[in-house]
Amino acid sequence: MAEDIADILIIGAGASSAAAAWSLADTRMRIICLEQGDWMNPSEYPSNSKQWEVLRQVDYNQSPNIRKRETDYPINEEDSAVSIANFNGVGGGTILYSAHFPRLKPSDFRVKSMDGVADDWPIDYKTLDPYFAQNDRNMGVSGLAGDPAIPWHEPPLPPIPIGRMGEAMGRGLNKLGWHWWPSDAAIISEDYEGRGKCLNLGPCNSGCAQGAKSSVDVAYWPVNQRLGVELRTRCRVSQILVDDNDMATGVLYFDENGVEHLQRAEIVIMACNGVGTPRLLLNSPSAGFPDGLANRSGLVGKNLMFHPIGFVEGYLDQPLDSHLGPQGTCILSQEFYETDPARDFVRGYSLQIVRGQPPASIAVSGTQRGDIPWGARHHEAYQKYVGRSVMMAVMCEDLPELCNTVTLDPELTDSNGIPAPKITYRFSENSKRMLQHGLQKGTEAMEAAGAFKVYTMNQVRDTGWHLMGTARMGTDPENSVVNEWGRSHDVKNLFIIDGSIFVTCGAVNPTTTIQALALYVADSIKKNLANLFD
């Protein structure tokens, strides 16, 4: 019986995997994707229930340490100032993401040249531009062309509604003369490719019951499967195998019954996110790679970047219905995005104005802050706050530092005995100063919009949404893990396409850039097929 060998094996079925599989499908090669989670059932998402505000707190929590699904792995975060968010399932992190879809900017790829910090990417914005556009069409992205803060691009669908809240904040930002623009969102504002348009359910971040949020289980995978890509769920990869010639030969994985299997492959592509990818590489040592696979640079798991995040919450003295509409997106200001030498930090941040807190959450935070008292005045005070909350995230650029790491925990394991990742992370002084500036400017914006009360939250812990930098790309094998098109310097048939390969991270949600990179790497594989392993 012939040995079962995949032409291409992709590990993980999230954002980058879906995009790469779509692109590679036209090679007609045999592509297998192994995913440790399940297919999601949208009828189980919290927004099908009246109690959605509470139902999202555990089963759909962003933290695997709280969620504790069978398909999750634990993460040791004791030495980290930020806790990790992820999701394991077909769709990966896009199941719970906000679908906020701003692109990195040209300067984000040239940080060293322009600002003298970190490193330049080996590619530039123009290289990725056609892949951004292709991915926008594949995903279904809504937005408005003409934003002066980003090179011209035209999202395929009109912007999602900004609502009364977006208008109120836009007026406030106009008073200050600051930039703002409706957010690009991977949420379809009109019926698109057989999917129904956004119904403004609200809680995008616990899964979209309508399927209007472009998580890749609805936007990419059904197409990929029709194109012949084989997707296997409940397959948890424990190790990537290599031969004596430093070539990957396949992977070991556990099925849902805990039975171990070998899957051979000619090409292995890792798409496990900025924590899962270094975890798996470090857990794949061999004689040729005693410190972890593809780790001769010693940089696997180093330079972990999040986006340091603080929040400004304002309450406006007018009914806004601010809890309605896609929860994680509305408008954003990039007035303070680019480096300004007059400031006491380099690089910059976005002010992301998202929607307000929903009704029960308003009551909880209001009572805890003392704004909504116990007793006779409770009802009157509640009316003053509900529907009038505006949340603003100050999303800062992080800079790569060797001390921020993903390593293997010596004791903690997942249910298959695979070592859990251990996160070591602290905020840099640059990030602290940037956040402080952002919180002050965010407060000014709220006051300009007429807020009667403003709260700031600094260095918020539960914001490890964006996992980047732990297997960076570059042209120098001494200083990077993969080359300028995602191929490992050390293992010529091993590719990485997730956020691990970011050199720097800009100050915006990374998913659109991750997917553009995945399409670019996939295209590079196709263009270099004749001498792919040279």
Add this chain to the structure above:
Amino acid sequence: MADLIASDALLTEEQNQTLRLLLNMIIPPDAERGMPGAAELDFMGYVFEFANDRIEHIKRELDSLNKSSRRQYTVTFPQLDDNDREALVKRLYSTRRQFARNIEVQIMFCYYQDDKVLKALGKEARPPFPKGNEVLRGDLSLLDPVRQRPKLYRE
């Protein structure tokens, strides 16, 4: 019905009486606004279904309240008159940061997702899906001053 029986049995009689009194002190009824008091809701049924891991915390908070009542007044919380109950809760609320924190959080989630309450607030008691919500598209002419700015990004 099975849930109702199970949730009724979660608390002792003393805890139950204490809880009902405390809940209406947190969110009292407001006839003028048509708002029910929190004690009118099946709070423990809600906790049993949606916040099972909080049950022991809630019991401890109720016992702690009764302990404070006995220490200060020699009787349990339900045995106090309205003024003493008010004074005791006021003192504990201002001196103990975590006083009744689990009860407070859970009753807010319970109350503001309850059909009766939502109707009294003029809201439809329904899940977000499938009907969804109307959101104003927004006046994008507000962007005119932004459109007139030169490019803000560096090449």
